[in-house]
Amino acid sequence: MVSTEYERRIAARFATFDQDGNGWIDREDFSAAAKAVLVEFATTPRSDRGQALYSGAEAFWQGMAGIADRDGDQRITRDEFVNGAVKRLRDNPDRFAEIARPFLHAALAVADADGDGSATVEDTVRVLRALGVPEEAAGAAAARLDTDADGKVGEREIVTAFARYFTVPE
DSSP: OOOSHHHHHHHHHHHHHOTTOSSEEOHHHHHHHHHHHHHHTTOOTTSHHHHHHHHHHHHHHHHHHHHHOTTOSSOEEHHHHHHHHHHHHTTOHHHHHHHHHHHHHHHHHHHOTTSSSEEEHHHHHHHHHHTTOOHHHHHHHHHHHOTTSSSEEEHHHHHHHHHHHHHSOO
16 A cells, blocks of 8 residues: 555556556566567667666666565556665665666767767656657656756756656655
8 A cells, every 4th residue: 555645656657668558567668668669769679779678677677576576476557666665766866877877878878869979958858758758748847957058958957857756755
């Protein structure tokens, strides 16, 4: 049972990961997220960027499972997610950032049209939409990520914001 406002907020984030809406997070949800980003940017899974994204998704899944899958069934329930995030990540958002970094780095590379190590705000919106974030929320989030107002979003900005989204009560 979710008891605090912080835990309720974390529980609401569960749907972000449960890509197929079946009530749990599993490896397939992370693969589906990678596939959605690749489709959005017309990137083939067998390309270097496609392989890096799938590898990043697998690393992210392994990290999440290690933190939250308490019964070892290769599925993270909503309660496991809330308890894993609250108990293991609340005091250490950097740990969550490091778990997510390979996936986020690879997603950024897929969206990085000019190879400069960053994505445009517009392409960041596309990534977020591909991951299931509603258009309006994706636009607002991407704009906030562009902290220096240069129209670009880099890895540091994305990883930091991602970790805060899931671990810092605001």
